[in-house]
Amino acid sequence: xxxxxxxxxxxxxxxxxxxxxxxxxxxxxxxxxxxxxxxxxxxxxxxxxxxxxxxxxxxxxxxxxxxxxxxxxxxxxxxxxxxxxxxxxxxxxxxxxxxxxxxxxxxxxxxxxx
Amino acid sequence: xxxxxxxxxxxxxxxxxxxxxxxxxxxxxxxxxxxxxxxxxxxxxxxxxxxxxxxxxxxxxxxxxxxxxxxxxxxxxxxxxxxxxxxxxxxxxxxxxxxxxxxxxxxxxxx
Numbered sequence: 001x002x003x004x005x006x007x008x009x010x011x012x013x014x015x016x017x018x019x020x021x022x023x024x025x026x027x028x029x030x031x032x033x034x035x036x037x038x039x040x041x042x043x044x045x046x047x048x049x050x051x052x053x054x055x056x057x058x059x060x061x062x063x064x065x066x067x068x069x070x071x072x073x074x075x076x077x078x079x080x081x082x083x084x085x086x087x088x089x090x091x092x093x094x095x096x097x098x099x100x101x102x103x104x105x106x107x108x109x110x111x112x113x114x
Numbered sequence: 115x116x117x118x119x120x121x122x123x124x125x126x127x128x129x130x131x132x133x134x135x136x137x138x139x140x141x142x143x144x145x146x147x148x149x150x151x152x153x154x155x156x157x158x159x160x161x162x163x164x165x166x167x168x169x170x171x172x173x174x175x176x177x178x179x180x181x182x183x184x185x186x187x188x189x190x191x192x193x194x195x196x197x198x199x200x201x202x203x204x205x206x207x208x209x210x211x212x213x214x215x216x217x218x219x220x221x222x223x224x225x
Contacts, residue, residue: 002157002159004157042215042216042217042218043158043201043203043215044215045212045213045214045215056212058212058213090157090158092157099146099205099213100145100146100163100165100205102160102163103160104160105150105157105158105159105160106157107156107157108155108156108157
């Protein structure tokens with residue numbers, strides 16, 4: 001158990017809908033990262049927040065947005081969902097701001113778009 | 115363009131049969147190279163970070179090494195519980211915001 005929690009574990013929704021994924025980092029970690037893992041694209045870095053501020057941006061679509069709240073939990077919002085958004089979404093956390101810091105991954109949220 | 119290639123895609127070994135997994139990378143200035151282990155349906159588990167050519171790190175039956183073009187994950191006398199997908203990722207100095215993952219090597223150890 002990494003100490004990172006993600007809810008929900010599974011999410012099934014329809015195209016065009018909007019969903020919110022939630023992540024709570026390990027106690028004491030200030031950075032939260034979001035990743036998408038699909039069969040054809042592998043694991044892709046989406047975005048990093050550090051202490052409430054956006055720190056680094058990867059391959060995040062404009063339809064996706066994220067934020068980190070004062071209690072350090074983070075939410076990833078996915079809107080206008082398409083079939084291709086079906087994937088495992090992982091959250092990771094680390095102590096510091098550097099992306100080279102050791103990252104601890106949560107169990108993931110499996111999103112299925114029908 | 116920054117790129118990470120892992121080989122082989124899949125590897126089946128007998129328990130106790132040592133081998134190596136390869137991660138070749140092309141980046142404009144390496145900031146860090148990472149190895150993770152991922153079990154089916156679970157999040158990746160951090161193994162090692164390597165920063166510069168010549169660096170080596172060990173953990174139990176695993177040893178990671180780094181050159182200017184590739185990294186190897188050596189597994190010595192593996193056990194069935196070492197079966198997993200091993201992922202390699204790099205971060206380039208030119209794009210500190212981007213962490214690029216390879217597609218992984220699926221390792222299966224037969225008892």
